Each structure stands twice: as structure tokens, then as C-alpha cells.
Amino acid sequence: MSPEIICAVATPEGTSALSVIRISGSGSFELLENIMSLEKNRLRGMRRKVGRIFQEGRTVDEVVAVSWPRGSSFTGEEMVEIICHGIPRSIRTIMEILIKNGARRAGPGEFARRAFGNERLSAVQIIALAALWDTEREQTTLNGEAENSCMELLSGIESAREAVEGFIEFGEAHLDGDDDAIGKVYDELIGRAGVFKREAASIEKRGRVMLMGPMNSGKSTLFNLLSGEGRALVSGEPGTTRDGSTCIIEVSGRKVQLCDTAGTDGLGLDRTASEAVIDGLDGTERVIWMSVGGKTPPPGEVRKKAGEIIEIAAKSDLDGRRETADLLNVSSISGEGLEELKTMLSRVPGSMSLSGVADRISGSIEESFNFISSGEYGLAAELLSEAEIETRRILSRGENIQLSVERALSGMCVGK
């Protein structure tokens, strides 16, 4: 069974000179040939046809249809782009006609998702593509630089594995102990891992951290302290922060989006606000859960939805400190625990993100080298193979969609 035909307007809403509607999926040619009353197979291949779209005998618009055959289009499927006049009413009508003839309105990122599924785009490319949409970003280009450095990394891992496996299988028989060779291979590899780590951090969307906890536990004070601005409205009265506030902070070279929230203890004054906060948890890598003295644990629904929770015993200056390993004592007044918290934030986003994976890969490579030095070639090879699998997964086209990719896709506009 072939997937459905999807369609979407690829240009911004509103009146413009021209607008583009994209159609993708097997059968797209035939659909367009029908509604444009073209002869059969006129759009087969890579073609450009001028024609009219009719509805009940009346011309809706005069359009240009550009077609790409399977295998050479953006999505990898049969694909047509209609260039029409940028008149909202006629665009709407064309969309209706398409849908009546069997197409379906595409969801956000669905074209890119199909491109990914059909191995036309890799995970790295999608994330870079999503970053292009992100207005906060400057200087991101879709030239595949990150992909290139990821490929370089992969080939470096492969040659290191070859060298190590060669030493294991044939070291006794053929080589007269050329340990320098292995050292050189690793030097080169560790360098490549560093390059990729930097590229990954620079193209990835920011990680998101939600600051949560019962009312009046000092979230906004901490938020302001971390953001360095007086952005959240702060007072000692419970329930001051209603809508939440957002800032971008930079910790150890990583950008993290920090969201302040209304108090959430599940019982609070404002049940609706609580629920909104919890709904907002989707796509959040980490939650900072703070309560005075760490006395209120995060409720189950937060635990369930949050990627990872950093628990804070707040107001450690006032309420006494807690000596448990899984609680971080923080005081916005004395500054206790702030540095630790920042370090933890710099590791956001969590393990599933591109830069998280890049960190892990480079960690595995370094550990692998240590095992060579301590004469554990089996373990060294094992860690290289872990690094290789992770790297391949990043480069993989069409399988194992990762969280970052999923998020990148859902953040795209509909026509992509």
C-alpha cells in the first residue's frame, strides 16, 4: 500500500503575487492531470505544464504545475508543486479541490518526515533544516556542514575499529607491535569527535527546562537570578506567576530555554493554571522541581511527563539544608548551589538530543583509548562499536527517528 497523497500551501498566508502548493505521494501526477484537464501522463517525469484549474466549469486560477518523479523529489515520492496566484480565496479553493480528489491536508513537518522516511534527508539535515526556521538563530546554513563532520567522524571511528580489530586478530601473526600506529589513529579520531560536538551544539535547537514547584517556593526569584533580568513578576504572595515567563540563558556555551511556571502542587489555588503547566511539559527535556527545603516531592503526573527532574531544596538559607544525595540545596539569597545547578543545566538537553549524543560519542572514544592504554583491547573495541552505532544512528536516513528529529519536524511549518 502506498502512502496517501498529502498537500499543503508552502508559502505564507495572506495576499501575494504568487503562492506555492505542494502535493506529494504516489498518484499525485494523475490527480493534477485530472484537475487541470491535462492529457494522461503529461506530468510524468520532470515536467512543467501551464494550465487551468476548474471548478464546476469555472476557472479558479491559471497555474504552473512542476512535477518530480519518484526518487528525485524532495520527499522521494511523486511530487508536484503548483505555482498559483497568491489570492487567499483561490488558494483555499484549490486546496478544497485537491482534498475532494483524494489528497489529504499535510501535518506540520510531514513533507520532511516523508523525505526522512524515504532516505532523502538524514537526521542531521532535518535538525539543520528546522534550525533555519528558528528565527532566533543566525548563520545557520543547510549546507550539510554538520553532516560532513559527522561522516568524517564515522570514517574515523571505522578506521580506529579496523586498527583495533586488526591488532586483536592478527597482531600476533603479522605485526611486530606497532603501538604508535594505534595512538595516531586515536589522536585523529578524538579531534574529529571534538569538531562534531561543536557543530552539533551550534545547529541544534535550544533545550527547554521548566522551572516547577509549589507556589511560593521561590521559582521566580531563581528564574530572575538565572536570567539576569527582572522579567518575572516577583512578590511574596502565593500565585503571583500566572502565565509563565521564558528566557534564554547561556551556560557553558549551551543555550537553554528556561520557562518559569505558575505554582503546581496539584491542589493549588488555580487548578487550571496547574494543568496548563503540565500540558506544557511535552517536548521538555528537563524539569527543575523546587520546593522549600525539598519537602514537596514532584507529583506523579510531572514525573510521568518530564524527561528528567532536577530536585531542589529551595531557600536553603532559611529553612535549613537537606543532606540527601538526590536533592540539591539552593539558595537564591546566599547563592548556594547555583553553580552546580548551572552545570546541570548545561547538560540539557538530555540524552536523546543531537548534542547529547555527540557528547556520548566523544566520551566513548576517549574511554576506548584509555582501554587501549590499559591493555583491554576487547573493551576498547566494544566502546568504539558503541560510538559507531550512535554515529550511524545520527546519520541514518529513514530509521529510528530520534526525539530531536521528531521535535524538529513538529516545529516546521506545514509546507515543509
Place this chain on the structure above:
Amino acid sequence: MIDTWDVIVVGGGHAGIEAALAARRTGCTVVLISAKANRIGEMSCNPAIGGIAKGTIVREIDALDGSMARSADATSLHFRMLNRRKGPAVWGPRVQSDAAEYARAQQLYIENSGIAVVEDEVTGLSGDTERVSGVKCRRSGRVKGKTVVLAAGTFLRGRLFRGDERWKGGRIGDISADALERDLVKRMFHVERFKTGTPARIVRSSVNTAELEVQRSEDTDFTFSFGKGLQERDQEVCYITHTDINTMNIARDYLHLSPLMEGRIEGTGPRYCPSYEDKVVKFPDRQRHRIYVEPMGYKSRDFYLNGLSTSLPREAQIKMVRSLRGFEGAEITDYGYAVEYSYFHFSEIADTLRLRKTENVFAAGQICGTSGYEEAAGLGLVAGANAARTSKNQEPLKLSRMNSYIGVMIDDIVSKGADEPYRMFSSRAENRLHLRQDNADRRLYLSGKRFGILSEEKRDLLSANLKEAELIWSVLESKTAGGMRLSKWCRRPGVTVEAVGALAESLVERDQKVLLSVLLDEKYRGYIERNLRRHESNRNLGSINLREIGSYMEIDEICWEAREVLERERPETLAGAERIPGIRPTDLHGLLIYLGRQRST
């Protein structure tokens, strides 16, 4: 004489011996048919057993009660633990055996186990291919059997080559099983050609060993067999010499007379055990190759030249040998030669080593496309066990690739095949850190017991080892060191058996080999578990059966190229399909969707 045998084994090499013995251990009646009974168990090439990964296979064979390990131990002249400096996960035990004594030891196992030996040439299967009734022999006529194991090694239309000499034979001085190959081809089995070779044997007294680097045996109480230690026996030394520019130039001068280069041999040779002329062609910049000089037996007249396999003409061989340091006056007893032979294409072989076209014929050893004594013996043991179980209508023995090298090997052979003779490497095993030589007994005990291939004696011995390991483990769990449980403490780098013994006195009295093995389990545990989790999804793919699919050509969910490849390769499971080159993840998803729909209709 028995009218219908439970198991007929064709061939008395390393595969045939283990097949016959394994079948016999399950209580079956077994006949082994060999062209020359006095050459049963012969080491046709080098006089050594084991090596990296191969040594672990030998340990696995012993854990399943095969005879290879015991015969190697009993005839050992020289022992080395390869990769000693590269960590216990990749250690490879290897012995030099006295070749003549080794063959005799193996023959004694056959003789003493109640296996009938028939000296004859098998000329074909008898009866329908789907369910054969036995084999046809040149002199004895039909031999009836419920099952057949083919372990013909390099004998299927074997052709020997040396320079422009060319003659028939499975190895020097032996017949070629031309009639059997004809019969198999007539029955539409898909066979292809491989080649392999062997170096010249040198008169020991003609070599000036004083000129050579000496390689002594390691002083150790290691034995391949998990049984009792070995009695002291005389050791030999090996020597090392090197080829140089002269050797290379001689080979080059005669290259035009090489049957390989001339194209008279079509079969592909083993990439990892290449002939010297292959090395000269492939590594033209490398003049120096290391050559191990190994005695064929204790005080034997002959040396084996490990690393100088060749099929160049005699004239070239003697010149090449004499170009080696210490070999200036060397005399050759047997010249090296190449052998080309037929083997079954992997599409013919099921994961029980049964030939797919049949219900009751199994294959093992080089005719499955492998190379090496150890690989052959491992396959033989499984094929023999499965022939025996088929004769009794019992479920077949299958070994997981996550739990043994034998499992890795069979899975590789039946799902991927090989475009050169398949040699075992440790890197072929995803779970290498677990598949160590030290724990083969504990890894395979349950399989051996459940499938009834352990003698009572072996079963008791292995189960005692298992109990010993549990006891050691409980001590490690109960004692602490530096506020840490000992079981955790011993994961630190550089922890030795002695260090642990110093912390828990009761461990000093325990079996130190088992103690080391348990310590290694702990050392690698974290990595092994992580690795297994990673392969979980692949294992799931492995449980999805594709055998029911009639024709791939009709499956719309997968692309055309994939349909053709799958139709040709016919993988057993989805994991098998995944490993076929050219099959993409989208095709696997397509197959899943197709299977799901089939199930719902």
C-alpha cells in the same frame, strides 16, 4: 550388522569425527564412512589447534563433550595464549600438536565409542532428495540410514594444483569425491567452488635452527578441556624466520606459472590465510612476512612453514624456501599445493545445518564454505547432534549467536554466506566480551544437557564447575572491601585472583581457574549487559519468521530490487533479511506490514 543406521557420517575429518561422536553420545547407531580409515583425524594442513576465537570454539566443543580439545591436550607440544597483552576478553589459546598422535587419538575416540567405520567412497545419496534413504558406496553398495551427515571437506570434485601440475584429489595422496559431487549437482544442489592451499614441509635436519629466533612454549597449566589437568609431556620449540626481497622476487619470477594467476583455479581463496603469491600481489610494498616454523610432531622429521602456503612450481618452492634465513640448505619433503573444491551455497543450508531441500541430510565443515579445523569440528558437532535428533523426531539443537562462537558461525553461514572460505574472528561476535574461552563450560552446559549430548562424566564435571562458580559468586557477594561488595570491587582495573584471595581467604581454596572466570564475568558485566540491551531489537527481528513467505515477487510493500534479492537469498528471519546487503530499513518495515496483514486475513 545393523540394517538401517540412525546416522551415517560421510567423511572422517574434524567435522565428521565430532558429528559421529555427538550422534553416538545421544545413543544413536552411527556409521562413519571414510575413503581411508587410517587418515581419519589427519591434520591436512598445520599441526596446530586453536588461535584467537578458534581456541574459544575448541573450548565450546569441549563444553559440548566433543573430542577435539582432549586430543589436542593429549598431544600438545607447545602452548601459547595469544593476545596475552590485550585483555582476557580476547585471549586465544593455541597448541601445537603432534599431528600423527593427534589423528591416532581421534581415531581411538571413534573406535572406543562403538561407531562403525566403513572404508569406502560414497558415490551419492540414495532415494528421493526430499527424504533420502541412505548413501551409495562404490564397493559396499547401498548403506541405509535414517539421516546422513555430509562432511566431505575439500573432497567434492577436489582438484590439486602446483605450477602446471594438476591432478584429482581432496588432498595429497587421497581420492576426489567426483561421483558424490555429480550426484549432488544432479539433485539440483547449488554448489560453488572455493580454493585453499598448504605450504611445503621441510626436512628438519636440513634447517640451521641456530640461525632462527626461538619461540618457547608458555609454562602454564592451561588445558583446552575443562576436565582434569594434563600429565607432563615433552615440549618442543617453534622458530620464527622472515621472507625478504629475494623470496618476493623468486615468487614474482614464477608468478606466470601460478595456477591461481593463470586462472586455472576459479575458486576464491581465504583472504585471511592467503597463499604467499597472493601476499606478493596484494602487498607489493611489503617484503618482510613473518614465517613460523613448526615441528609436525615430537622429534618429527618435518617442519611446517606457517605463512608460506603456495602452489607455485616445485622449482620456485625450493628457491623460495632456501631464500629464508636458516633455510639455505633446506630440503623439501612434501611440496605445497592448492586445492579447489565444491561447497554448498549458503542458500542450501538451514540453521540446523540440514540441507533445505531434504528432510534428513545435514552438512558440516568445509562443504559449508568454512575454513579451519576448529570451525569444521564445531559445525560437525551440531550437525551430528541434529541428525541424531532428527532420527528420533526430536527438536533440533540451535545455539544462539549471543551465547557461543559456534552459534555466531552457523548464523553467519546460513544467513549471509561467504564469498571466501569463512574463518572465525572474535570481531564477528557482537557479544565478544561474554564469549570468552574461560567461561565456555558455563555458557553451554544447559544446551549440552538439554539436548542430550553430554556423557554422564562430562555432565557431572560441568555441573560441578557451575556450582563452584555459584559458590565463589556468593562469597564475592557476601564479603566487602573498602565499603564495597567484593563483587563490585573486583570490577576495578588490575584486580587479580591473588588480590581477591587476600581479601576473602575462603576463595584461596576454591578452583582458581573458575575464580578467574567469575572475576572476568564481573569485570565485563556492565558492558555485556549494555551490549545485550542494544541488540534486543535485533533479537526481536530474529524471532520473526520469514519461511512462510511463498514468493517475495508479489509483495507490493517492498521495492523491486529488494524483492529480487530476498527471493534469491530466502532469509530465515527478519534479522537475516536485515543483514543482506541492499535491504533497507524501509523494506524491513514493508515486510512487517505485509506479515501483519497476512496474519489478519
